[in-house]
Amino acid sequence: MSGTPDAASEELATLTLLRQARDMIDRDYAQPLDVPTIAAKAFMSPAHFSRKFRAAYGETPYNHLMTRRIERASAMLRAGMNVTDACMAVGATSLGSFSSRFTEIMGETPSSYRARDHSAVESMPPCFVRSTTRPARNGKSSRIEEAPAASPH
Template identity: 60%
Template sequence: MTPERRAELVALRRARDLMDREFAVGLDVAAVARHALMSPAHFSRRFRAAYGESPNAYLMTRRIERAMTLLRGGLGVTEACTAVGYSSLGSFSSAFLQLTGETPSAYRARDHDAIESMPGCVARAVGRPVRLPGRPPSPADRAGSEKPDAGARA
């Protein structure tokens, strides 16, 4: 591996770590790309090549993953929506449904005793939302620089 490639991967990891930490604030591709010291277009291409999905799709998955945890903990749908950075309940519900296959209300009402009794590392792996085959791609998947929720600036 060349030193340039290693430096690029380090920058991409730093950017991904930023998205993991700051998922609930108004991040957009340009801000994350600046953090990685890359142009937005180059960052989007390199991020997709490294991680297999666009930066927006990654950020949406992190937000929905956190919302699932909050809903399992008893938080209401509206509160979970705003806590993970969505300003529109409709956009949040649509993204949640698209990623998990069920509405946030249905997910919240479901029994989560099995996942709550697992160790945290196992629960995160089992509970991680994954885009199912055959499910239409979200706007974030179609274009690396589109925003899934304009109000959340993702």
């Protein structure tokens, strides 16, 4: 056997680098990140990194970064922060782009999300809040809806 790694160990090394890149996105979401910067940390070209990331995680690195930013911004909005401050706090540079992406992912504008009653979420353990409020594409988030009014009967 030659000194070259076999395909399985090479794939494992690639998955390790992709996981480290995803962890960096999750940790440093508020920093000025872009795909070339993240790809460099994974020792890959941006195009190769994007293809491998999408194959491993089902979404592009940019979409993962934006979903993470929207997830963090929604927590800030639930806590009462205004939309502009939440936008800037998560590393978005354009309020318009942030609002469009927020609406696309959460299914409602940041302002309407902030104005909604979040008392049900406030009474949940943090682990349930993370899974319940996790953003999903196409407005299909698993967010808590307000309970319907009791029937007068």
